[in-house]
Amino acid sequence: GQNIDQPTEMTATEGAIVQINCTYQTSGFNGLFWYQQHAGEAPTFLSYNVLDGLEEKGRFSSFLSRSKGYSYLLLKELQMKDSASYLCAVVDSNYQLIWGAGTKLIIKP
Amino acid sequence: ETGVTQTPRHLVMGMTNKKSLKCEQHLGHNAMYWYKQSAKKPLELMFVYSLEERVENNSVPSRFSPECPNSSHLFLHLHTLQPEDSALYLCASSQELGGGGSDTQYFGPGTRLTVL
Numbered sequence: 118g119q120n121i122d123q124p125t126e127m128t129a130t131e132g133a134i135v136q137i138n139c140t141y142q143t144s145g146f147n148g149l150f151w152y153q154q155h156a157g158e159a160p161t162f163l164s165y166n167v168l169d170g171l172e173e174k175g176r177f178s179s180f181l182s183r184s185k186g187y188s189y190l191l192l193k194e195l196q197m198k199d200s201a202s203y204l205c206a207v208v209d210s211n212y213q214l215i216w217g218a219g220t221k222l223i224i225k226p
Numbered sequence: 227e228t229g230v231t232q233t234p235r236h237l238v239m240g241m242t243n244k245k246s247l248k249c250e251q252h253l254g255h256n257a258m259y260w261y262k263q264s265a266k267k268p269l270e271l272m273f274v275y276s277l278e279e280r281v282e283n284n285s286v287p288s289r290f291s292p293e294c295p296n297s298s299h300l301f302l303h304l305h306t307l308q309p310e311d312s313a314l315y316l317c318a319s320s321q322e323l324g325g326g327g328s329d330t331q332y333f334g335p336g337t338r339l340t341v342l
Contacts, residue, residue, distance in 0.1 A: 125266065147327030159230070159316070159333040167327055204269070208327040216268040 119143045121217035123205050128223045129195055137190045137203050137220045145210020151179055151190045152204040154219065160204055163190070192222075200224045229253040232317050232334035239307065240342050247302040247337045249317030257323040258300045259331065260292060263314040275300065276323035307341045314338050 122140045129135040141149070148167040152160040166172055166181035166188060178191040192199055205217040230251045239245050251258065260272040274282035275294040289311075291303040300317055318331040 121268065150330070152333075157335075157338075159335045162330050162332070165328050165330065206269075212323075212327065212329075213271070214269075214331065218266055218268045 119207075119209060119215045121205055121207060121215055123203075123217040123220045125218070126221045126223065128225060129192075131195055131197060131224055131226050133195050134191065134193050135195060135222065137192075137205075137222065139188045139190075139205035139217055141186050141188075141205075141207045141215070141217075143207045143209045143215050146183060147208040147210065147212060149179075149181055149188050149208070150204075150206045150214070151188075152206065153201050154204060155201045163203075195224050197224050197226070229332050230317060230319055230334035232315075232337055234337055235335065236338045236340075238340045238342065239304070241307060241309070243307075244303070244305040246304065247315055247317075247339075249300040249302075249334055251298055251300075251317075251319040251332070251334075253319055253332060255319035255321050255332075256297055257320045257329075258294060258297070259318040259320075260300065260302050261316040261318065263316055263336070269316070273302075274323065281323060304339075307339075309341050312339055312341045 120142045151163040154160040164179040171180045176193045181188045202219040202221045204219045206214045233248045256277050258275045262270040272286045273292040278294045289306050293301040314336045316336045317334040320329045320331045
């Protein structure tokens with residue numbers, strides 16, 4: 118079967134750096150998405166990786182290793198507004214999105 | 227981001243009621259999706275429409291009935307639901323179905339459904 122694993126919950130301090138990991142086993146691979154979802158709101162697109170390596174976008178960066186079936190989202194200079202759930206999703210060989218259960222990130226002052 | 231809107235935002239209904247959820251996208255996209263989001267579970271894809279044609283139904287119970295009258299609007303008709311159907315129902319749209327791995331889905335804020 119297809120599977121996406123990410124930690125259920127993480128806690129970090131304002132101003133610090135946090136890394137949210139995502140591992141996957143899917144039938145085929147056509148890219149990996151990260152979304153941010155604040156409580157009671159829509160998931161919003163953060164990043165898309167299809168090639169190995171690091172993509173940087175402001176305070177957020179996303180890394181992919183296809184050989185290891187692994188990605189991470191790196192958040193720098195954490196702010197209170199970064200408290201949210203972060204969803205990892207993989208595009209499989211049928212171009213369907215396979216979703217992880219999400220990681221709830223709690224930022225403390 | 228107000229490209230995808232959903233109404234109502236909250237809905238409480240009894241098991242014998244009939245209600246409908248509405249989704250509208252203002253992005254000119256050709257594909258629309260209904261998802262169910264339950265606490266601590268992955269998003270569950272329910273229905274997919276491409277150019278108003280239903281292309282996927284992931285074994286969803288018949289008490290959920292989708293309707294796509296045009297490429298901008300999507301409905302989810304609900305009848306005789308069960309308490310376990312209580313969840314957040316999300317609508318999304320993308321440019322094309324199967325338009326390549328980078329075809330990003332844009333989500334509405336969801337309808338929080340409670341079935342008593």
